[in-house]
Amino acid sequence: MATGSVPKRVRMVEDFSCTCCLEQNLTESADIYCEQCLRFYCKKCVILHSQLFTKHMTCGREDIKKWPVSKAVEDFLRKCEVPADETLTQFCHDHSQVCCSACVGTIHRYLTHLYSFSYQ
Numbered sequence: 001m002a003t004g005s006v007p008k009r010v011r012m013v014e015d016f017s018c019t020c021c022l023e024q025n026l027t028e029s030a031d032i033y034c035e036q037c038l039r040f041y042c043k044k045c046v047i048l049h050s051q052l053f054t055k056h057m058t059c060g061r062e063d064i065k066k067w068p069v070s071k072a073v074e075d076f077l078r079k080c081e082v083p084a085d086e087t088l089t090q091f092c093h094d095h096s097q098v099c100c101s102a103c104v105g106t107i108h109r110y111l112t113h114l115y116s117f118s119y120q
Contacts, residue, residue, distance in 0.1 A: 015029065016029065016030040016033070016040050016067065017029065017030055017040065018030045018040055018041055018042035018045055019039040019040045019041070020039070020041065020042075020045040021042055021045065028042040028044070028045075029042060030042055031043050031046065031060060031061055032046045032049075032058045032059065032060055033058065033059045033066070033067045033068075034049065034053070034056050034057070034058050035056070035057045035058070035059065035066075036053070036056045036057065037049070037053070037056065038068075040067075041058075046058070080099065080100035080102070080103060082100070082102070082103055082107070083100060083102045083103070086100035086101065086102050086103075087100060088100055089101055089116060089118070090103075090104050090108070090114050090116055091114070092104075092108045092113065092114055093113035093114070094108075094112075094113050095108065
């Protein structure tokens with residue numbers, strides 16, 4: 001995938017890694033997602049998977065909207081970009097953005113339209 005001027009934060013969300021390769025401490029981009037196994041596969045690993053599990057339904061990158069969001073990506077998306085270790089818990093209506101409690105005390109401290117939220 002060409003990354004060019006795409007911010008690193010956006011690239012991480014778009015990239016999916018092969019589950020089998022990750023288990024071998026390798027990083028290979030996933031091309032297929034198996035709905036029954038709940039695993040991602042690269043072009044190499046999907047060959048064996050397809051031979052062993054002929055009736056499994058898989059989705060390629062053309063159906064990427066059907067792919068689930070990984071726990072790592074979900075956790076990443078919940079973190080603030082300014083103090084990277086803070087969880088997003090507020091919405092600033094004045095700036096139309098989510099923010100963490102640290103940002104509320106600094107960047108958003110004079111604003112009146114702040115709303116708290118929680119993750120379920």
